[in-house]
Amino acid sequence: MRILVFGAGSLGTLVGGLLASVHDVTLVARDPHAARVSAAGLDVVGAESAHVSPAATTTETGHSADLALVTVKSFDTAAAADALADCDVDAVLSLQNGLTEETLVSRLDAPVLAGTATYGARLVEPGRVECTGVGRVVLGALDGGPDALAERVGKAFRAAGLNTLVATDMPRRRWEKLAVNAGINAVTALSRVENGALAGDDAGELAHRAARETARVARLERVSLPNRVAREAVDRVVEKTAANRSSMLQDVAAEKRTEVDAINGAVVDIAAEHGFEVPTNRTLAALLRAWERGAGLR
Ligand code: KPL
Numbered sequence: 001m002r003i004l005v006f007g008a009g010s011l012g013t014l015v016g017g018l019l020a021s022v023h024d025v026t027l028v029a030r031d032p033h034a035a036r037v038s039a040a041g042l043d044v045v046g047a048e049s050a051h052v053s054p055a056a057t058t059t060e061t062g063h064s065a066d067l068a069l070v071t072v073k074s075f076d077t078a079a080a081a082d083a084l085a086d087c088d089v090d091a092v093l094s095l096q097n098g099l100t101e102e103t104l105v106s107r108l109d110a111p112v113l114a115g116t117a118t119y120g121a122r123l124v125e126p127g128r129v130e131c132t133g134v135g136r137v138v139l140g141a142l143d144g145g146p147d148a149l150a151e152r153v154g155k156a157f158r159a160a161g162l163n164t165l166v167a168t169d170m171p172r173r174r175w176e177k178l179a180v181n182a183g184i185n186a187v188t189a190l191s192r193v194e195n196g197a198l199a200g201d202d203a204g205e206l207a208h209r210a211a212r213e214t215a216r217v218a219r220l221e222r223v224s225l226p227n228r229v230a231r232e233a234v235d236r237v238v239e240k241t242a243a244n245r246s247s248m249l250q251d252v253a254a255e256k257r258t259e260v261d262a263i264n265g266a267v268v269d270i271a272a273e274h275g276f277e278v279p280t281n282r283t284l285a286a287l288l289r290a291w292e293r294g295a296g297l298r
Pocket residue numbers: 097180181184185195237241244245246247248
């Protein structure tokens with residue numbers, strides 16, 4: 001399969017690197033990473049290891065592929081979609097935080113699959129990515145149900161050794177992930193603690209509240225996600241990723257723009273469309289946006 005990885009940061013490079021053991025992969029990345037991979041290949045180290053030679057480029061348009069894997073930050077999704085519209089791709093799979101698939105659907109004529117990935121990845125240096133945890137890719141039709149394209153992509157991922165599940169309940173899984181991110185990411189970023197610090201703490205209660213509000217909005221969107229399931233998902237991720245710094249905490253620590261708009265901001269906006277208020281998500285979004293403004297990031 002010819003696979004274009006659009007946004008080869010840490011996760012995109014790891015997944016693209018693993019896929020490159022069997023497939024024809026092109027990483028769309030920034031320099032010096034792209035130049036290094038082109039010249040000397042890519043080292044995958046850590047829990048998974050390989051030396052592979054995917055193509056790598058900084059050029060975003062004019063590509064042709066069977067599948068485009070979108071791994072850009074959520075706020076770059078519209079720009080990525082516009083570049084992909086200038087490519088010839090047969091299918092698109094998003095492995096991003098936040099509800100970004102709708103942006104891809106509205107700008108592209110290729111079918112868009114929803115996905116989540118729990119592999120831990122760290123770009124150590126240009127041309128070298130570390131797998132910090134073997135997780136799982138879950139993918140499927142955006143509106144749920146069986147899907148032949150999802151099955152084909154799942155088979156291609158498994159052929160490359162990626163732990164992959166093709167799911168028929170992506171709507172619930174996307175909202176459950178959104179609930180987890182709405183709670184854990186915002187609270188850990190604002191309090192600057194590792195995920196595990198939320199266990200049994202007042203800050204953890206705040207994360208539960210944000211997740212419960214998100215579950216309520218999911219139900220307004222006709223997605224069945226009980227409050228208890230969202231709260232337990234937060235607890236499970238806190239326990240399993242106790243030593244991790246959430247992606248939003250990493251962004252704040254590096255003074256980079258966060259994905260708050262596609263996470264807590266999206267929960268606030270979708271709730272408002274239903275005439276409903278989500279005070280915890282609104283407060284978390286306001287605090288993070290104030291920090292971004294103060295840091296000159298928005
Ligand atoms: O997805 C994550 C993130 O950091 O973005 C969690 C699951 C919260 C793990 O840290």
